[in-house]
Amino acid sequence: MTNALPNDFLKELLELDELDCFQNLNERRRFSRDFYDYSPVLAKKLSDCCADIAVKPYSIKAVISVVSICSQYEIPITLRGAGTGNYGQCVPLKGGVVIIMSALNSIREFDSFTGQVTVEPGCLMGDLDKYLSDKGRQLRLLPSTWKTASIGGFVSGGSGGVGSIRWGFLRDPGHLHGLEVITIGDYPQQINLDASSSEALNHAYGTNGIITALTLSTAPLVQWHEITIDCASWTDAVHLLKRCSEVAVNLFLGSLLQKEIVENIPNWSGESTGQHRLLFLVDPDGIKTLKRLAIERGASFNHLGKEGNSNGLREMTWNHTTLHMRSIDSNWTYLQMLLPLNEIEAIKIISKKWKKNILWHLESVRQQGGQRIAALPLVRWQGETELKELIDDCKNVGAIVFNPHVVTVEDGGLGVVDADQVNAKKSFDPKGILNPGKLKGWL
Amino acid sequence: MTNALPNDFLKELLELDELDCFQNLNERRRFSRDFYDYSPVLAKKLSDCCADIAVKPYSIKAVISVVSICSQYEIPITLRGAGTGNYGQCVPLKGGVVIIMSALNSIREFDSFTGQVTVEPGCLMGDLDKYLSDKGRQLRLLPSTWKTASIGGFVSGGSGGVGSIRWGFLRDPGHLHGLEVITIGDYPQQINLDASSSEALNHAYGTNGIITALTLSTAPLVQWHEITIDCASWTDAVHLLKRCSEVAVNLFLGSLLQKEIVENIPNWSGESTGQHRLLFLVDPDGIKTLKRLAIERGASFNHLGKEGNSNGLREMTWNHTTLHMRSIDSNWTYLQMLLPLNEIEAIKIISKKWKKNILWHLESVRQQGGQRIAALPLVRWQGETELKELIDDCKNVGAIVFNPHVVTVEDGGLGVVDADQVNAKKSFDPKGILNPGKLKGWL
Numbered sequence: 001m002t003n004a005l006p007n008d009f010l011k012e013l014l015e016l017d018e019l020d021c022f023q024n025l026n027e028r029r030r031f032s033r034d035f036y037d038y039s040p041v042l043a044k045k046l047s048d049c050c051a052d053i054a055v056k057p058y059s060i061k062a063v064i065s066v067v068s069i070c071s072q073y074e075i076p077i078t079l080r081g082a083g084t085g086n087y088g089q090c091v092p093l094k095g096g097v098v099i100i101m102s103a104l105n106s107i108r109e110f111d112s113f114t115g116q117v118t119v120e121p122g123c124l125m126g127d128l129d130k131y132l133s134d135k136g137r138q139l140r141l142l143p144s145t146w147k148t149a150s151i152g153g154f155v156s157g158g159s160g161g162v163g164s165i166r167w168g169f170l171r172d173p174g175h176l177h178g179l180e181v182i183t184i185g186d187y188p189q190q191i192n193l194d195a196s197s198s199e200a201l202n203h204a205y206g207t208n209g210i211i212t213a214l215t216l217s218t219a220p221l222v223q224w225h226e227i228t229i230d231c232a233s234w235t236d237a238v239h240l241l242k243r244c245s246e247v248a249v250n251l252f253l254g255s256l257l258q259k260e261i262v263e264n265i266p267n268w269s270g271e272s273t274g275q276h277r278l279l280f281l282v283d284p285d286g287i288k289t290l291k292r293l294a295i296e297r298g299a300s301f302n303h304l305g306k307e308g309n310s311n312g313l314r315e316m317t318w319n320h321t322t323l324h325m326r327s328i329d330s331n332w333t334y335l336q337m338l339l340p341l342n343e344i345e346a347i348k349i350i351s352k353k354w355k356k357n358i359l360w361h362l363e364s365v366r367q368q369g370g371q372r373i374a375a376l377p378l379v380r381w382q383g384e385t386e387l388k389e390l391i392d393d394c395k396n397v398g399a400i401v402f403n404p405h406v407v408t409v410e411d412g413g414l415g416v417v418d419a420d421q422v423n424a425k426k427s428f429d430p431k432g433i434l435n436p437g438k439l440k441g442w443l
Numbered sequence: 444m445t446n447a448l449p450n451d452f453l454k455e456l457l458e459l460d461e462l463d464c465f466q467n468l469n470e471r472r473r474f475s476r477d478f479y480d481y482s483p484v485l486a487k488k489l490s491d492c493c494a495d496i497a498v499k500p501y502s503i504k505a506v507i508s509v510v511s512i513c514s515q516y517e518i519p520i521t522l523r524g525a526g527t528g529n530y531g532q533c534v535p536l537k538g539g540v541v542i543i544m545s546a547l548n549s550i551r552e553f554d555s556f557t558g559q560v561t562v563e564p565g566c567l568m569g570d571l572d573k574y575l576s577d578k579g580r581q582l583r584l585l586p587s588t589w590k591t592a593s594i595g596g597f598v599s600g601g602s603g604g605v606g607s608i609r610w611g612f613l614r615d616p617g618h619l620h621g622l623e624v625i626t627i628g629d630y631p632q633q634i635n636l637d638a639s640s641s642e643a644l645n646h647a648y649g650t651n652g653i654i655t656a657l658t659l660s661t662a663p664l665v666q667w668h669e670i671t672i673d674c675a676s677w678t679d680a681v682h683l684l685k686r687c688s689e690v691a692v693n694l695f696l697g698s699l700l701q702k703e704i705v706e707n708i709p710n711w712s713g714e715s716t717g718q719h720r721l722l723f724l725v726d727p728d729g730i731k732t733l734k735r736l737a738i739e740r741g742a743s744f745n746h747l748g749k750e751g752n753s754n755g756l757r758e759m760t761w762n763h764t765t766l767h768m769r770s771i772d773s774n775w776t777y778l779q780m781l782l783p784l785n786e787i788e789a790i791k792i793i794s795k796k797w798k799k800n801i802l803w804h805l806e807s808v809r810q811q812g813g814q815r816i817a818a819l820p821l822v823r824w825q826g827e828t829e830l831k832e833l834i835d836d837c838k839n840v841g842a843i844v845f846n847p848h849v850v851t852v853e854d855g856g857l858g859v860v861d862a863d864q865v866n867a868k869k870s871f872d873p874k875g876i877l878n879p880g881k882l883k884g885w886l
Binding site for chain 1: 689731736739812
């Protein structure tokens with residue numbers, strides 16, 4: 001079943017201590033995929049990709065041993081966190097070994113002076129956030145899959161999410177303060193990178209080093225309250241999202257779902273009223289201010305109460321919106337973009353052409369110090385040609401598109417090679433066996 | 444000495460309980476001025492303005508009694524907090540009675556759910572901030588005179604200051620949640636205004652109601668650290684101020700002083716190095732990130748430690764910069780403006796013409812959801828014609844000027860009449876005896 005691997009290599013690997021090995025095809029398949037099937041393009045491209053073996057180390061020593069053997073035999077290594085990404089970051093394009101990092105999940109240190117936490121990559125973000133709450137802190141940025149996503153996977157492949165309305169994006173200086181990394185080679189080294197050097201591994205899909213610990217900023221703990229505001233007019237709804245984002249209120253989430261989305265996703269924010277819906281997580285102090293702004297716009301304000309432990313607004317926004325819509329009809333896919341400043345006009349132009357083949361889902365984010373509107377619209381799948389045409393249309397109205405239908409770091413970002421990422425790969429993975437095919441600057 | 448006042452009026456006033464009266468000329472003069480002499484224009488215009496009597500009520504009942512008598516005799520009333528403003532807001536243009544609100548200084552209530560505090564207007568902001576710190580909270584916005592300024596005076600005449608880099612300006616929804624107000628008339632009423640209705644009295648110089656209590660938002664307490672960064676290049680310094688303001692760091696102050704200013708003001712941030720100086724108050728978590736950004740620009744980073752009780756960066760920025768420069772040479776005056784987005788180019792154009800008659804002092808602020816740069820440049824006084832020319836030059840490069848050389852609410856703001864302010868005056872001061880001459884929309 002793993003006949004692609006040299007026998008000697010396999011023998012050495014299977015003899016390692018503190019390592020589980022998965023050779024069964026079903027297991028290998030399971031550990032070779034993430035949520036890339038949100039994209040029909042990626043689904044087609046990645047469905048046959050499969051590790052030749054998946055391994056789960058229980059110690060850093062075991063990781064080092066695996067790396068050393070892989071390096072000697074030049075076997076590709078692909079890292080896997082919890083597999084909750086959407087871009088195939090953990091899919092082994094060229095087979096080889098998948099290293100499942102989930103057992104390296106210790107929270108090593110909490111610095112009460114700075115609030116920074118040092119944690120191993122396999123720690124689930126839900127567990128980490130719970131740990132922090134006992135210290136009066138919380139994570140600043142979380143994906144909608146925060147309960148089950150791993151922190152290492154998020155930093156390696158995520159970019160923002162819940163919290164981006166206040167804290168911007170993961171690659172903004174101030175979030176990631178240091179990394180402990182294992183380099184790839186016959187004699188792997190364990191090294192520590194400072195904040196500047198760490199940036200090259202931030203959102204690099206695990207192509208240029210194996211992260212074994214991360215030091216991250218946190219925020220003071222707030223008991224967020226869930227608010228919805230329903231608007232009959234789309235234009236009013238967009239204006240209100242922008243207005244609520246710019247006033248003196250502490251927000252952790254600000255999303256807007258077109259009414260057709262509200263009608264189809266779970267009713268955790270209340271039944272659809274046939275209107276567009278704004279979703280907010282707000283500091284107790286800001287509840288009345290949001291109410292005031294809603295009333296001034298003639299919109300319906302609803303205070304759902306404080307966040308509980310069950311599914312709530314976090315699980316209705318960012319890529320969970322996409323998830324819910326796809327669970328109704330798998331012909332929905334999506335795009336990701338930063339809208340131009342004239343959001344309403346841009347949306348109108350796109351919608352005029354694409355009609356009900358696009359449904360708008362907006363997220364308020366902080367970008368380069370300003371409140372901006374990002375969009376993760378649902379897109380009716382019509383084929384690759386139509387998708388490309390839609391992307392071009394979005395670019396033509398001034399949106400910056402972060403294409404989720406591609407496998408490389410660069411194509412999913414701004415399309416340009418980041419020299420620091422490539423240089424880090426030269427230093428830390430000179431043979432190029434880490435996640436081959438994902439870093440375009442290396443290809 | 445108070446022969447401008449009717450004898451019967453004076454007799455009634457002097458008989459009131461819980462009221463101190465000041466009839467002596469020196470006292471009346473002292474209670475009729477603020478720091479308006481920062482402006483040679485205002486100094487000339489206001490130097491002869493003097494109350495006919497100043498009174499200090501010790502209860503709201505006493506305020507009501509004073510108002511009732513003033514209303515019956517149609518005697519002007521001007522409110523005074525701590526007198527730390529710069530625009531003559533508390534100067535009685537038409538004599539009459541000055542009411543000193545300093546004895547109404549109780550902190551009435553702290554809401555631990557929202558963090559909001561309800562306080563009487565005479566409470567000093569330093570005392571209020573100290574009270575809040577015991578609750579794990581702090582004020583969001585403070586003037587550089589925060590230790591001695593009254594909260595009522597700040598809300599009535601201030602706009603922002605320390606904290607504006609994070610929390611914007613006082614009139615942004617979310618800061619002021621309610622007011623208790625005494626209306627003006629023969630039978631004064633004590634009424635409560637909600638957040639929306641309160642806005643008309645926010646920054647209205649006490650022209651349209653007497654505030655007897657304010658409910659304000661607060662922020663979680665942070666032990667701020669003082670940082671300076673010295674830059675040889677002005678362009679680098681401005682870029683660094685903007686960069687530090689847009690990254691994922693929690694800041695409470697971000698100021699930039701041209702080197703000629705650093706050389707002349709107190710050395711509380713360290714001796715001048717002959718370079719331009721950035722001043723920051725930063726969360727412990729952000730210290731290293733600022734250091735990293737400074738080093739990337741080739742600038743000198745200096746961590747002064749945590750804020751203490753003595754004079755520090757707060758007392759070197761906002762209008763304290765102006766204060767210090769004027770204490771060296773009273774020919775310095777100042778302007779206030781929001782710079783256009785091409786700050787460096789705008790500054791270059793102005794400086795090319797005005798040379799060393801203008802020294803730049805910048806403040807990073809949050810304005811309509813975006814990080815922007817405000818300027819409070821020192822201006823060498825050459826006369827009213829030159830001042831007007833400079834203001835026009837600033838407007839021509841795209842700055843929005845908030846002229847501190849005028850006495851009306853509107854001229855110091857955007858120059859337009861605010862109908863809500865005027866309507867509030869119609870309702871709460873129909874005879875127009877409150878601070879006459881300051882609300883242009885009423886004149």
